[in-house]
Amino acid sequence: MTLVSADPAEHPAAGPEQSDAQAAPAPRISAYRHRIALGLLLAGTAVLYLWNLSASGWANAFYSAAAQAGAENWTAMLFGSSDAGNAITVDKTPAALWVIDLSVRLFGLNSWSVLAPQALMGVGAVAVLYAAVRRAAGPGAALLAGLVLALTPVAALIFRFNNPDALLVLLLVVAAYCVQRGIEKDAGRWWFVAAGAAVGFGFLAKMLQAFLVLPAFAGAALVAGNRTLGRRVLDVVTAGVAMVISGGWYLVLVELWPASTRPYIGGSQNDSIVELALGYNGFGRLTGDETGGLGNLNFDAGPGRLFGWQMGADIAWLLPAVLVCLVAGLYLTRRAPRTDPTRAALILWGGWLLVTAAVFSFMNGIVHPYYTVALAPAVGAVIGIGATLLWRHRSDIRAATAMSGAMAVTAVLAAVLLARHDDEFWWVRAAVAVAGVGAAVLLLMVGRLDRPAVRGTAVLAIVAGLAGPAAYSISTAAAPHTGSIPSVGPSRGGFGGLFAAPEPGPSLTARLSEGADRYRWAAAVVGSSNAAGYQLATRAPVMAVGGFNGTDPAPMLPEFQQLVDDGAIHYFIRSRIMAGGFGGHTPSGSRAAVEIAEWVQTHYQPVVVDDVTIYDLTQHATNPTNT
Template identity: 60%
Template sequence: MTFTAPQWYPRAAVITLLACTALLYLWNLSVNGWANGFYAAAAQAGAQNPTAFLFGSSDAANSITVDKAPGALWVMSASVWLFGLNSWSLLVPQALEGVAAVGVLYAAVSRVAGVSAGLLAGAVLALTPVAALMFRYNNPDALLVLLLVVAAYCVQRALAAAGGTWWLPLAGVAVGFAFLAKMMQAFVVLPVFALVYLYAAEAPRRTRVRLLLGAALAMLFCAGWYLLLVELWPKSSRPYIGGSQGNSILELALGYNGLGRLTGDETGGLGNTNFDVGAGRLFGPDMGGQVSWLLPAAVVAIAAGLWITRRAPRTDTVRGALLLWGGWLVVTGVVFSFANGILHSYYTVALAPAIAGGLAIGTSLLWRRRDDIRATGTLGGMVAVTAVWSYLLLERNSSWLPWLRVGVLVAGLAVAGALLAAGRLTAVVLRMVAVTAISVSLTGPAAYTLATIATSHDGAIPSAGPSRNLPPGPPPGLLPGGPGALLFTPKPGPTLTSLLRVDAGRYTWTAAAVGSNNAAGYQLAAGAPVMAVGGYNGTDPSPTLAQFRHYVEQRRIHYFVGGAMMWPGTTTTPSGSDQANRIAAWVATNFPVQTIDGVAVYDLTQSLIAGT
């Protein structure tokens, strides 16, 4: 007996998938508040000033930009301009980008492997903990992932001759705009996209080369127009390019956000803050619980799928899709494992679509051969490995739902055994076993995802799951400085907030503070521009001491809040410019200080201290 799905099933199924994903990502969304205050303040600035919008300035007076291209900020700033500044207007765009990414992944996988595989891929992506984290957060990773999934879909369409000549250039357009979201990380998958197309596309070789060159030109245009605009724009009439030492967006793209992330040689950065470089990084304590739940199973599924399709024609679309998603997984995984520069655990959201797509297609191929003991044995092995790995990941938070890891392990091993005995099961029972296998395999990541949604997240380095494993933000009353000032935005008390708001319109900047996160907290509270001295890390030479003194003489800055950015065990920043600390020292020497709501505040409109 065979089961034939009714005609309405695919549409109803994908609508249900997207509705559930939307509910998952939008539920309790405001619990994250401003989320990453660094980007929240920039979105606020972009909604207030068109120049700040264009360049991604940290403040509406355009002192310095964020240390990324502003593509993701354009979406957020537009939302803030339309709906006002609040948690929802900042975070809903990312949630909708997540829903769209799930939908596009479903479309890509279902074209080559069927509706069930597409639904599985979409569910795996939606329930990956780091995906639930970042699609509910205002970092640029959400837009990056959506655009890369769109690009992969376009490459899949381009593999078939019937797909026409526009799909590959459209993939280039998507990657180009992904560059405007997070710069060079968007290009990590380019070798995979290009090689898979050259190998597996149905078009003649000359046509493949021509279309690939066209796609490269489309990508360079969509990414390069902004670089050219910024480089040609007079520096005196635009903000300083944050994250660079020479006020250059090319330096930012190729250095701090480019090769420096691989080599660790990032002038102005913090050096390599990771101590787990190597093959096991994706499974380690920082990244394992974020994304690796189904990673072993995905590797097995992709390998099995490639073996099954080994004798298929070069242009086989299923094998082409496996090469595409599998190549994305391998190349990105290797880069993340061995990068020596700054690499945060939430970056692994870029692996989630590849894991989901490769796993779903490979599993579909194996299931279609369920009469073969080798196929059901492989499926059983995948479930067993997933159950064991889920147990180990859950054990890392042993005090959180301790019964869950035991239940997943026992149920997973039982289902794996049932799959090994598939030849003796009826069709109905076997389908029930398959549904149970999927459910058990998704239990661990789903539990982490629900815990992520139930927990508030803020700061620069959010982490999915029931525990964040991060140092807490600085409590109210502590002076800015130390690692807390780098990672979290301060929440100024009512007296300081009122002070910053009074007469704010008379000044270009109501205040200045060292470090973008410090400045962002005061700016979000006051609703007026606050200068981020030294940019994100406090290491950018913007402004110089001479420029800052000139601003003070012109009475363009009202207050200076806090002091220098101090790192543990040192009195200077690790690399880059020391202008920010020199400015803080000059202010402390030359202006009287008062403590307001536990924070040191200097009134820069007061006369210099006598004798200085």
């Protein structure tokens, strides 16, 4: 990967000497050209992320149903409840839901109002990444960084989906930009306050994953800050305090709120958001010790995970090239002043990349391929900065060799990844192989080429390096994606079957909807994805017994029996996970949902509607509810 910028106005050392009269107009022309290029980049990103967005329907119905609930009920919105009856929350803090809730309140409940906020977050992330990289390495590097982010397949997936990762990525890019500003000369400490606040709010989107960038942010601030060591330490502490306040207020609020007047905290076994943050969504993701989890086998944990069948197509395309760019960039800036902004940016973005990649590679708890979207901004930034530095030194055979080697490895890796869907991408695979080899050869001798050939080489290298991920991103955008575990590429939909929301037939929908306003919950069913499907179809609250996996003790059997006695629940729906098993996995956690399902089946008469078995809980039970 390389970036050409032969414009003397941008890099004076790259072009011939000019008189003041000749050089004067160049900065204005260059600035205008780059503004046009930025506009095209953002417009193209918007098209990629917004085009045919409604094809995915509700996408992740789990979060769409929660957005429906939050748009109808302020308590449900505050806590991220799965339903407007406020039985249980989603298994995340609800910052990402707040954005969607507001969109649904403004524009009504539909696919666009649910998914468009994430697409706009993607455009915003590209814009902020451009701004950050431009400050460190110039507009050419910034354009390349933004292009890489926009065309990373997992970014094209997640910024068209309603998982919380989209907001997390945007907030972390904003935080990185603020750190870069904070370490510059004469910068105010408020930049670090803003950085801490952005990370803290990122915690409210996806909890402890937001903190993976902290070593890189702190390292860049301490190494390169334009202040004395004591003040640099104070900057980091200030950012930390802002982060704790920005993210911690919500935990305090939930812990102090009377449990009887709020929904149960989904994903926890003790109705505790602190437990959720530190356990199921915290250290349990690293160790695999997750009460309420599915006993993930994690057979692919290790250094090759990011290149494997699960994650490779999402993020691996440029990983070898980004490592070359990082090492080369740090080497080329080794003699720069301590406060050099380019090296500071490499420390920041490179540290983000290495720490996050290591955690994703070796974590033993629940991990999904789409998590790798958190790597995409760092990949883009390091490629943009490192490739630009190498290009400026292209006359040095060592730099030319590094660029040539990175290009060759990128082409080989792209061919391997594309071969996994050979029927779909055979022509791209052939084109990348030919263009990649040609670009690698030309890069090796680029220092001896004339200017037109130099420009052509740069264009060829960029096209060859990005053709593979671009093809995958376009195929990702062209396919509908649903379920809780979406995947990139031409394959349709997400994780087949296990967590897909049901689509009830017309007779069942009418049956559940009839008189629903007379009940707190029109129905109850084990598992949040099951409840989401029925809730979105009926637009009435449906209780998710046991939360997402059906393993939360919410409600317990006596509580459920009391709600039935009070006439709060109309129907109970038999589901495929009522027996407590998930496709061969035996989940840990509470068996309350299984006990409730067994009690209903024992005491109420089943009725089959549209091939689904339901139980009318308002009918007289065959035995007293206290048995």
